[in-house]
Amino acid sequence: MTPFWEAGADLVVVGTGVAGLTAALTARELGLRVLVVTKAGLAEGNTPWAQGGVAVVLPGQHEPGDSVQRHVADTLVAGAGLCEEAAVAAILADGPPAVERLLRGGARFDTTEDGRLARAREGGHSTFRVVHAGGDATGAEVERALLATLRDGRIPVLEQHIAVEALRTPAGEVAGLVVLDGNGVPGAVRAPAVLLATGGVGQLYQATSNPEVATGDGLALAVRAGAVLADVEFVQFHPTVLFTGAGEHGRRPLVTEAVRGEGAVLVDRAGARVMAGVHPLADLAPRDVVAAAITRRMVATGADHVLLDATHLGGEAFRRRFPTVHAACRAAGIDPAAEPIPVAPAAHFACGGVVTTVDGRASVTGLYAAGEVARTGLHGANRLASNSLLEGLVVGARAARAAAADLAAGRLADPRAAEPAELPAAPVVERAALQRVMSRYAAIGRDASGLVEAESVLEAHSVHRPLRTHREVEDAALAMVARAVLLAAGERKETRGCHVRTDFPRTEESWRRSLPLRLDAAGRLAFFETVALGGAA
CATH class of the missing domain: 3.90.700.10 (Succinate dehydrogenase/fumarate reductase flavoprotein, catalytic domain)
Incomplete structure (x- = not known):
């Protein structure tokens, strides 16, 4: 397939939530040519729906006795033994300066009568450390402030364009993207660095707090590019929808x-x-x-x-x-x-995703990820409330800096070496059938027979077809992610965090480890143990 059009950049950011916008703005400040791609409108991601706030311990504005170390401790408890402590410490330590940058950029958070930031307490927190905006409209205010800065910075944005596939060199390095516009017209964006900030997977289920765009596109694109996934069995259900x-x-x-x-x-x-x-x-x-x-x-x-x-x-x-x-x-x-x-x-947050360092680097050269699509080691088996907006702010900026450093050091591929762009074909499952089976067998309570039944239903409804429309790209992504969730949930024979096995109700020390997944030589998802996961490096 010869692309109908072609463009170039130093960094392509896919997604316009807090992680993507922070990454784009940081990269622009560092002098990179940045292009933002979003399959919907600029403000139609997950971030505007975030109500709770940002969990952060700000200097001089915290409860007596609170500290970043205490925030780390609460995060580790919530993560049920699968957080990477070094990653948690690194991300949370960067939280205060990240929030202060956001405030300097014009974000307006709620304050008390003395002018200090108001703080709330949420599930899993041992004290009041969640700052918020508009009472319960924090995500909308964070998005507003970042979008205002983005528009002032004149960063080009391709709206209504869905990222379909990574462009790769013969050596397997990522060197750009194949995209489709809203009419199905294909194009190629060549760039030495691609940063995924595509959000979560809530549309796997019939009931979710996520918007319609949360279809796991970034996870599917990353795994087809050779990246590693982990902790995908840990899908957090918000208790009160x-x-x-x-x-x-x-x-x-x-x-x-x-x-x-x-x-x-x-x-x-x-x-x-x-x-x-x-x-x-x-x-x-x-x-x-x-x-x-x-x-x-x-x-x-x-x-x-x-x-x-x-x-x-x-x-x-x-x-x-x-x-x-x-x-x-x-x-x-x-x-x-x-x-x-x-x-x-209802389905709320994917604790796992594309395995990255805390600097957003994935296991494939040229590929970065930040926000809900990434698995940094911060969340483990269960995310602590209001750590997600903080992670987006911190890792979005870190990933942009990592891409800039890698580009300056000559560690990234020449986009001109990328193989010809093509639209892929992939298994697609009718969405309503997929959501029914995932909601019945792979939600909060799971067991072996139900997981096997879900796999057989997906197989029976699967059709291999070219991905020529937004809907087909999304449905193929949901099919890929559903299979990953079912595979990992079937393998993990214990109950831990968000993963509840009714046939294995105990938490077992032997399962205190992540289960990395990637495509094998035959193109099937498979477990392996050869790559270190995440971490602060």
Whole structure:
């Protein structure tokens, strides 16, 4: 296939969430020619939906006794033994300067009467260290500030263009991208460095907090380029997504954990506390603990949701503190001042992804990743609340600096050496069927027979076809990622963090390790143990 058009850059950034925008702006500051590619509009990624905030310990603006080291400790506990401690320490240590850069760039966070940043507490945190904007609209404010700077910096953006495949040299180095515009017209962007910031995989499931664009495109592109995936079995389900009926699918409104940080409690329909006696932090336990407890209670009572009682806050206080949640509740006919909010777990965050260092370098020369698509070692088996926006800010900047350093040192390929661009063909599964089977067999509770059944259903519905449209690229990505999740979930015969095996309910020390995956010589996903994972290097 000869591309209809061709372009060039030093760095191509795929995605316009916090990680992608931070990377693009940092690279531009370093003097690189940057091109941003996004399959939707500039502000249509995951970041604007992030309600909770940014977990960070700012100098002079933290609770007495809090520290970066204490933040590290909370992250390691939430990660259930699979975080890489050096990576956690490196990323969280860079958090304060990253947030301060964001504030200098014009981001407006909520403040107290004395002008200091207001802080909230969320699940898994031992203290109040989550800064927020607009009460519960932090992601939208972070995105607004970064987009304003991006537009001022005049960085070119290809909107409505989906990244399909990496261009590679005969030696396997990444040297650009094949893309499709909204009409299916192909093109090639040649560049020595490609940075993926494509977000998560929420559309694997029928109910998710993620927008429609969260289809795992970056993971599929990376693995086809030879990169390594790990920890993909750890898909975090947010405990409290607004429940508006059993028949509703797609993105559902989030009820931020900060509501529980203000004293709201989970109860079943009989009024019994869901988290009583489950965990020392009760309703503010780590997300995996709360989501699993809610699921158990729903099974035990035959209900399809539980209730979040925040009536103690009063109507006006709730509306001021949580305007986004309040609006979603009222749109659904719920008055959180007078009645508990119906909630249920839904797919929220992919803890694993493309294996990278904390500087965003993947295992393939020329390929970088940052944000939810990457597996840096920060999240382990379960992400600590509000560490994701922080990771995007920190690793996005680090990855841009790494790409600039690698380019200056001559470690990257000459894009002119890339092999001819072609549109790939790949297995595609009808999306509704995939979401049904993943929701039934590979959500919070999993067992061997269900995982095998899910694999057989995907195989039966799989059709190998050229990827000529946005929808086909997305559906092929979902099929690839679903198989990776099922393979890893079937291999990990224990319960740990977000991964709950009902047939192996115990956490086993022998499984305190990640399971790296990549394509074998036959093009099939397979485990291997030959490459060091992530880390601070």
